[in-house]
Amino acid sequence: MKTRNKPxxxxxxxxxREHRINEEITAETVRLVGEKGAEVVPLSEALRRAREAGVxxxxxxxxxxxxxxxxxxxxxxxxxxxxxDKESRKKQKIIQVKEIKMGPKIDTGDFDRKVxxxxxxxxxxxxxxxxxxxKGREIAHTELGLEKLMEFKDRLEQVAIVEKMPSMExxxxxxxxxxxxxxxxxxxxxxxxxVEPPQGSESTS
Numbered sequence: 001m002k003t004r005n006k007p008x009x010x011x012x013x014x015x016x017r018e019h020r021i022n023e024e025i026t027a028e029t030v031r032l033v034g035e036k037g038a039e040v041v042p043l044s045e046a047l048r049r050a051r052e053a054g055v056x057x058x059x060x061x062x063x064x065x066x067x068x069x070x071x072x073x074x075x076x077x078x079x080x081x082x083x084x085d086k087e088s089r090k091k092q093k094i095i096q097v098k099e100i101k102m103g104p105k106i107d108t109g110d111f112d113r114k115v116x117x118x119x120x121x122x123x124x125x126x127x128x129x130x131x132x133x134x135k136g137r138e139i140a141h142t143e144l145g146l147e148k149l150m151e152f153k154d155r156l157e158q159v160a161i162v163e164k165m166p167s168m169e170x171x172x173x174x175x176x177x178x179x180x181x182x183x184x185x186x187x188x189x190x191x192x193x194x195v196e197p198p199q200g201s202e203s204t205s
Contacts, residue, residue, distance in 0.1 A: 104145040131174040
């Protein structure tokens, strides 16, 4: 009959957690870190102190000679560490560039949906590249595409600022928007002036 492998000592439990605690620590002596510095003590002594304090003995680092431990509330320790890791990941967020494509003859419904999609990307912290594609004879009226791009920008004024103004790239005109941070509040609306064609394009009447 098969039997389960028992833990090497009473009270020990198999674990997959990042830090070993209490009886999971197996070294005979440990380096105990406290408010007054570090001291080398037998594991049994460190465990006794932790029990008296009503908290846990946590292995915070593995050194070549002996583990480094601390007497703390493991639940609180884990919560604080998880919180710090989460905040660190937020700061390290990789900004992606999401692209939205359309043509100068896009209908109102599709235009509205693309504006909404761009807003979702911006709210997630991503940049948005808006590309206007000109097919056939549409290339002769790039000013129509520019007007659409500027309208797109204006619709997102509350959540985005222009990272790259519209410019021609072959038969495409594109601009890049990035999320508007707290340090860049939207400006008060002013009467709009006439739109000038982007660099590299020619307006045809």
